[in-house]
Amino acid sequence: MARKSSRYLLDFEKPIAELEEKLDEMRALMAENAEVDLSAEISALEARVAALRESVYRNLTRWQRVQIARHPERPYTLDYIGALSEGFVELHGDRCVGDDPAIVGGFATFQGSRFGYRDRTVLFVGHQKGRDTKSRKFRRFGMPNPEGYRKALRLMKLAAKFGKPIITLLDTPGAYPGIEAEERGQAEAIARNLFEMARLPVPIVVVVIGEGASGGALGIGVGDRILMLENAWYSVIAPESCSQILWRSWDYKEEAARALKLTAADLLKLGVIDEIIPEPIGGAHRDPEATFQAVGAAIARALQTLEGIAPRALVDSRIEKFARMGVYREVPETTPSTETGSA
Known part of the structure; x- marks a missing residue:
């Protein structure tokens, strides 16, 4: 193509x-x-x-990959769902406050047979950005409110109830930072998702398709297999925000990107992700169909690997996976021996 x-x-x-x-x-x-x-x-x-x-x-430098991940023509969650599944039924609302269009979710038939697996019903959940000014405002540039995370959790619990795998697609500059989000418990909603996702007794495959910023991404990012597109980024903070905190200026965003080690290659080396999904030369937006094929094949491999694992073993392995992250070993300092000799 x-x-x-x-x-x-x-x-x-x-x-x-x-x-x-x-x-x-x-x-x-x-x-x-x-x-x-x-x-x-x-x-x-x-x-x-x-x-x-x-x-x-x-x-590419780390900062250049951040720029590609933000490209406005890059495929978004609904594009992947449309390309990789059929019969998608979007579900709405958190049954508490309302619906949040920054997170979309629903059941569909993943067309795994195209990738050497099998067709099966799964739950898709992901951040959704907009393509024009009106839709970007409507979806708040993919930055969820608490009701978005609570909607996602409601759907994930529904998937667990019926034994359906969960596929989450991460692409957000962060959780929405508005006052109303704090009033409705933004931090609690994200923390609750982390706690509950760790215990869901069904396979969870996470795919970082664009931006993966802070708790906004991690709120739907706890899974058994973490996949990441080649030009996506995933970090505790965006480079500009890191630059602003450390240097009181956005001018050092490239230095911040280097220090954060936020690319797929960095995170694979650190053990944060499990697989890098290659992109076409120029980025996912240059050849969306090839990107859809690569993502679909990676999801199929992940589901096949997780199939047949007992629910208790799945949960134990998932908790152990995240518990290992960030662990390090301190080596005690040794005092250099001093030798005295005659002059």
Whole structure:
């Protein structure tokens, strides 16, 4: 499938876009004038573009990956659900305050047979951002209120009741920081989800598809298998906020991103995630179909691995998995021996 060109360019993508624009001009010139033969020049420029694209995207800095994870054309939760399942029925409300459109959830048939697994009913839960100004405002840029986390927990308990696996898709800049969210118990709602998700007796597969910021992401991020797209990020805090706290300025966000070790490669090394899902060159937005296939295959592998494990063993393993994170061993300091000798 041909990759779509993006209307939104990041700073480091501009040199590639300039060469692609020259390519388009040369192709247009050949199409308009049959006597002009630029085939050799076009082939050479195509090779140059491919080499530059490969060089840029295979050597991204941590901050550049953060920028790709935030790309406005990147696939969101509902895109993945639509591509990987059929018969999705969205469920609404927390039965307490109301519905939160920043988190979507419902049951669907995961089309696992496309990936060497089997079709089965699962619960999808994920953060949902908007595509335009109106929808972004409606969904608060994917930042949930407490009722969003309580809705998610209500649905997850329903899935556990009927023995259905849970797939959560993480993509949020953080939990909503408004006064009304604090008044309704934002911290308690997130903490309750962590506690309850750890004990759910069904398989839980977590996929970080974009931004994974702080408790806003972790509130639906406790699972048996943690998968992460290559250009996603997952951290206790966003680089800009970290920069603001440490340096009283957003100017050091790149340094903060490096220090936070928030990329998929970093987190795999630290044992926070279990698998990196590769993205097409240029990011998930350049070839959504290829990304959907990669994510679907990774989910199928995870579900197959978890299938047949007894509920008690599943819960024990999940709790042990998260208990291991952040554990370190102190090595006692040794005093260097001092040797005295005659002059």
